[in-house]
Amino acid sequence: MTKLQKYIISHLSILFLSIFSALFAIASIIFLIKLATYTAIIQLTILDMTKLYIFVIPELLFFTLPITFFVAAALTIFRLSNDNEIVVLFALGIHPKFILKTLFKPALLLSTLLIFNFLIVFPHAKTLSKNFISHKKSEAKFNLSASEFGHKFGDWLLYLGEEISEETFSNVYLFNKKDEEEILIEAKKAEIINDSGVLRLKLFNGEGYSYSKEKFTQINFKTMFINDTMNSDLIEYKNAIEYWSAVKYREKRTRKFITDILLSLFPIVSLFFILSISIVHARHQKGKIYLYLFLGLFVYYGATLYLQKIFLFYTIPLVLISWLVISYTIYRKTIVERF
Secondary structure, X not given: OOHHHHHHXXXXXXXXXXXXXXXXXXXXXXXXXXXXHHHHOEOOOHHHHHHHHHHHHHHHHHHHHHHHHHHHHHHHHHHHHHOOHHHHHHHOOOOHHHHHHHHHHHHHHHHHHHHHHHHHHHHHHHXXXXXXXXXXXXXXXXXXXXXXXXXXXXXXXXXXXEEEEOOEEEEEEEEEEOOOOEEEEEEEEEEEEEEOOEEEEEEEEEEEEEEOXXXXXXXXXXXXXXXXXXXXXXXOOOOHHHHHHOOOOHXXXXXXXXXXXXXXXXXXXXXXXXXHHHOOOXXXXXXXXXXXXXXXXXXXXXXXXXXXXXXXXXXXXXXHHHHHHHHHHHHHHHXXXXX
């Protein structure tokens, strides 16, 4: 690598890290807010939340790295142009292809990393995350609070009067409404038991009422058990090929696969566009770099998400070829013919 290439890469690295840290922090905050919704159902410790955060890091990297490189590369060349350094290079006989080759190496490395990330790492991390949440739902102590409405126990609506101890409550009411029958159960005391993923409600000294249009039934009991087998089915993960080709989730994962392929290749196929919008003459041109960055992201991402609904897998070559042809045409008109 020549000194000039190292000079450009060093500027790119500094800007890349600053933009990436900001985007990654914002994406992490959004995820943590989403993660907080799980605490309304199950109790999560700081260690549990840390594990879930680690599982989602591959997805966070995937959505932040392509945008970061696109913006950082464009702003790096634009900054060098404003300082007239790019113009000096061209005056010395250096062709714009030199800058393309310089940016191509990190772009290729990043795209390779992104493809490996979504093909191999993402399925594994996603499966671990779903299995972890499913496991916590089957084992965790549910956030049941006394004197609060809105609790559910399987198909039952549950109201707890007063908390006697950690898993014992008094004045308990359960209500279950079916199509043709309604059931109401009242108990003086109830214990919540978690037995290997099976939540069991043990009721003491109560009455049960069942009523429909045809009949009304009442029972008295000293002890009653109501079981709720939680959905703790774990997803079996063998390899990435089976994950992406699973028939059960084919439609959803097909869209995900198309989107991820196009976003992975975004750094490479955008090099012509990056140079087209970032190489300017400070005296004669007013750069509209931020507007072009927004339009570039909007068009590429928008086409990726919209066209896949119509063309499915044909979206990949359609978007890539169209984007390359358009960006190369702009590159020839705005850069090659001028410099």
